[in-house]
Amino acid sequence: MTIGTPPGFFRVPFRLPGGEEVELDTDRGLFSVAHVDPGTKVLLAKAPSPPAEGNLVDLGCGYGPISIALAKQSPKATVWAVDVNPRARELTEANARRLGAHNIRVVAPDDAPDDLVVAALYSNPPLHTGKSHLHELLVHWLGRLAPDGGAWLVVKRSLGSDSLIPWLTNSGFPANKLGSRRGYRVIEVRLPDSPAQARGAMGE
């Protein structure tokens, strides 16, 4: 914790995909308060770079590491940082402002436009709320993918990543394991007609 900050408030180091070192403000009660989650780092290292333009979604943004990485990589895209937790949204907003990531729109799930077409979705999704919530959430958001869009999810192997892949595929969202590191799997979802797009990984 930084000296002089209120109790429960942390500032954690974060290396952007381009290599720049920044700091993110977090707060007690949020996910992975004391450091950026290792799964989030694996996702950013393994997933392809985001498209340069269009709508990118960080589903369950927390205090914003994924949103800020996406926004910095694709400054012409619009990054929708979505979270149910108002404090998470507040901190994503503040971190984005401080770091000059001006292309982030922070919204509660119900405040995202109904007709949003998503070019790419990245998520370290909520797992603590149970499988049926996760499934409902994924079906809702993956259903908004553009025909040539894609989604990348990071899930700990011990928390069910391997069963999520066939479930997604059977639900109409063809999924495969893109890579894994330190017990985390990165799952890639491509719609049936989506061209295989090989972009470089975001790097760590």
Ligand SMILES: C[S@@+](CC[C@H](N)C(=O)[O-])C[C@H]1O[C@@H](n2cnc3c(N)ncnc32)[C@H](O)[C@@H]1O
């Ligand atoms: C595993 S955390 C990931 C946080 C952040 N992306 C990171 O990498 O540190 C999942 C986040 O999903 C949020 N969440 C839970 N249910 C949600 C929902 N229905 N819609 C959007 N976000 C949700 C939680 O508040 C939490 O911040």
